[in-house]
Amino acid sequence: MLVRLVNFLCVAIIGMTVLANYRISEQTRLAGIELRATNRQIAEDRAATAVLEAKWEQLAEPSRVQAMAQAKLGMNDGATLQLSALELLPRHEDAPLGNTEVQQASVDIPAPVSPKVVRVSDAIGK
Amino acid sequence: MTNGGMTLQQRRIVIGALLCAAAFALVEVRLVDLALLKKGDARTASAAEVVSRADILDRSGALLARDLPVSDLYARPHTFEDKREAAHVLAAATGADERRLLALFDSRHPYVLVARQISAEQEAHVRALGFDGLEFEPSAKRFYPGGRATSQVLGVTDPDNNGLSGLELGLDGKLKGNDQSPPVETSLDMRVQFILADELAKARATFAAKAAGGLVLDVNTGEVLGLISLPDFDPNDRALGPADSQRNIIAQDVYELGSIFKIFAFTLALEDHTTNPDEVFPIGQGFKLGRFTIHEAEHMPATLAAKDVLARSSNIGTAQIALRSGGARQRVFLARLGLLTPLRTELPEQARPLAPSPDHWGMVETATIGFGHGISVSPLAFAAAAATVVNGGRKIVPTFLKQSGDARGEQLIKPETSAAMRALLRYVVTNGTGRSADVPGYDVGGKTGSAEKTRAHGGYEAHKLVTSFCAVFPIAAPRYLVFVMLDEPHGTKETGGFALAAYTAAPAAGRVVARIAPLLGIPQRIEVARENS
Numbered sequence: 310m311l312v313r314l315v316n317f318l319c320v321a322i323i324g325m326t327v328l329a330n331y332r333i334s335e336q337t338r339l340a341g342i343e344l345r346a347t348n349r350q351i352a353e354d355r356a357a358t359a360v361l362e363a364k365w366e367q368l369a370e371p372s373r374v375q376a377m378a379q380a381k382l383g384m385n386d387g388a389t390l391q392l393s394a395l396e397l398l399p400r401h402e403d404a405p406l407g408n409t410e411v412q413q414a415s416v417d418i419p420a421p422v423s424p425k426v427v428r429v430s431d432a433i434g435k
Numbered sequence: 436m437t438n439g440g441m442t443l444q445q446r447r448i449v450i451g452a453l454l455c456a457a458a459f460a461l462v463e464v465r466l467v468d469l470a471l472l473k474k475g476d477a478r479t480a481s482a483a484e485v486v487s488r489a490d491i492l493d494r495s496g497a498l499l500a501r502d503l504p505v506s507d508l509y510a511r512p513h514t515f516e517d518k519r520e521a522a523h524v525l526a527a528a529t530g531a532d533e534r535r536l537l538a539l540f541d542s543r544h545p546y547v548l549v550a551r552q553i554s555a556e557q558e559a560h561v562r563a564l565g566f567d568g569l570e571f572e573p574s575a576k577r578f579y580p581g582g583r584a585t586s587q588v589l590g591v592t593d594p595d596n597n598g599l600s601g602l603e604l605g606l607d608g609k610l611k612g613n614d615q616s617p618p619v620e621t622s623l624d625m626r627v628q629f630i631l632a633d634e635l636a637k638a639r640a641t642f643a644a645k646a647a648g649g650l651v652l653d654v655n656t657g658e659v660l661g662l663i664s665l666p667d668f669d670p671n672d673r674a675l676g677p678a679d680s681q682r683n684i685i686a687q688d689v690y691e692l693g694s695i696f697k698i699f700a701f702t703l704a705l706e707d708h709t710t711n712p713d714e715v716f717p718i719g720q721g722f723k724l725g726r727f728t729i730h731e732a733e734h735m736p737a738t739l740a741a742k743d744v745l746a747r748s749s750n751i752g753t754a755q756i757a758l759r760s761g762g763a764r765q766r767v768f769l770a771r772l773g774l775l776t777p778l779r780t781e782l783p784e785q786a787r788p789l790a791p792s793p794d795h796w797g798m799v800e801t802a803t804i805g806f807g808h809g810i811s812v813s814p815l816a817f818a819a820a821a822a823t824v825v826n827g828g829r830k831i832v833p834t835f836l837k838q839s840g841d842a843r844g845e846q847l848i849k850p851e852t853s854a855a856m857r858a859l860l861r862y863v864v865t866n867g868t869g870r871s872a873d874v875p876g877y878d879v880g881g882k883t884g885s886a887e888k889t890r891a892h893g894g895y896e897a898h899k900l901v902t903s904f905c906a907v908f909p910i911a912a913p914r915y916l917v918f919v920m921l922d923e924p925h926g927t928k929e930t931g932g933f934a935l936a937a938y939t940a941a942p943a944a945g946r947v948v949a950r951i952a953p954l955l956g957i958p959q960r961i962e963v964a965r966e967n968s
Contacts, residue, residue, distance in 0.1 A: 326459060334465060367580040
């Protein structure tokens with residue numbers, strides 16, 4: 310009688326274990342499918358982002374920006390000597406910051422080139 | 436009913452237990468297989484398949500080249516009810532040749548290529564047509580956001596995404612990979628590249644030059660910040676226009692660069708102490724050397740100090756200085772500077788210099804090579820040698836990959852000679868032919884070069900010039916070298932009809948320096964009396 314009971318319990322435990330394992334296996338399979346879909350979505354989003362980044366670089370390409378600035382805003386590239394690094398800008402204090410030498414900023418600006426200036430609102434409105 | 440001490444019932448239990456254990460083991464194996472071993476299956480393969488080359492970036496991380504996902508369109512023609520209509524509609528949607536499609540559809544091929552590398556928009560359009568028997572294979576197409584500005588230096592790939600020219604070919608090994616491949620950081624600076632392209636295009640248009648080229652080189656690291664060769668081409672459009680060219684004249688072609696080469700004659704003379712900047716040389720109306728007579732391009736005084744020989748670009752004075760060095764010494768010196776062998780960089784395009792053989796390197800050759808005739812080198816090789824002269828005398832090899840610091844090599848020239856040459860180059864700009872390249876506050880040094888072009892069958896074309904200017908700034912402690920070259924420029928009303936480098940290449944180089952120096956953080960050295968507030 311005891312042996313039968315033990316046998317029954319063993320079979321029952323094995324059966325339940327098999328069912329539990331099957332359940333875990335099935336959950337893993339479903340998780341795998343979900344993971345694949347998520348990874349595919351991530352890959353598609355990455356690809357879309359890569360395309361957008363490339364398009365943005367094309368839109369921000371300097372020659373295009375210069376052409377638009379000249380055509381729409383009447384800007385000109387004649388006064389680039391006004392550009393200077395922040396650390397080179399003159400300071401009012403006598404004591405330099407960070408023990409750095411005070412240097413002259415860009416000050417020699419070429420003669421104005423009389424660009425054709427249009428109002429931004431007019432240019433945008435066109 | 437016992438057998439070896441085990442009853443029948445016990446044997447059945449053992450067998451049943453073993454069967455259960457085996458079944459359990461199978462389930463476990465499958466679980467491990469699903470949960471661990473097949474983990475990689477969860478990753479989509481599409482990205483890896485589509486992206487087959489790494490990005491190319493400029494030194495600041497700006498994107499220069501990237502693979503974009505596209506599709507190759509295939510068709511099974513036997514599924515089309517009306518093949519003529521299918522060919523017409525698919526050709527309109529993809530840009531494919533309609534006659535080619537119709538021929539393919541009428542052939543016996545069961546599976547034909549309709550179009551390669553169609554965009555996502557085109558794919559959506561084709562799908563909307565509702566044809567059966569169409570298949571889209573994921574593919575990739577190289578895209579260059581900088582367009583023409585980077586075309587000559589980056590090169591292109593073929594439809595199978597293999598490098599064909601430029602850095603795409605030179606760095607093919609680094610670029611080929613998958614979506615996990617790290618981007619390749621080049622030495623190029625997109626801002627410098629654009630400014631160089633802009634100024635060269637303007638100069639080429641102003642002087643109606645056949646071609647124009649230029650580069651910006653860091654004289655301490657060898658990094659090429661910008662390289663332009665005009666005419667260029669659109670790398671995003673496979674078709675070349677009638678005015679386009681895929682030839683990189685800076686790396687691929689050799690030129691007799693003329694007077695700009697005097698830099699090396701003077702460097703050698705100062706290195707060997709065969710002259711000094713204040714020594715006076717007779718110039719006269721011509722310098723006879725055997726059966727040849729060397730003339731000046733412009734009128735010169737009867738005598739000139741050595742520094743003025745360089746500043747006013749006297750051929751006769753330079754010939755005398757070169758002859759003091761001698762042919763053998765001159766050849767060894769130029770060879771050490773790398774001017775007699777092809778320059779190897781990451782660019783696959785390279786040029787073999789043309790120079791006399793040692794047996795034919797006589798007095799006449801020594802004199803003419805002194806002022807830049809009788810020897811042809813690529814502008815890139817010239818720039819590398821000039822950088823070596825001004826950077827303290829240490830060898831520079833140009834590179835298109837971002838460097839982390841000083842990359843100067845072997846000491847080829849004494850630092851004192853290099854300093855003396857920097858002073859002379861500054862003198863050329865303040866007192867000589869390079870005045871129009873001067874930029875207030877940036878202490879530009881440089882040298883002009885105007886060389887008559889050689890004829891195919893010997894001799895020179897008197898009215899066809901190659902003009903060039905090599906600018907170095909700031910001259911006291913040089914950081915950058917700007918080289919500008921114009922092929923067959925024509926004089927204008929503003930230049931009085933002159934097409935020499937002083938009127939054409941030098942001003943263009945000066946404008947490049949004026950625009951890039953602030954962006955590169957070069958401090959401007961101008962003392963200005965400020966108003967007291």
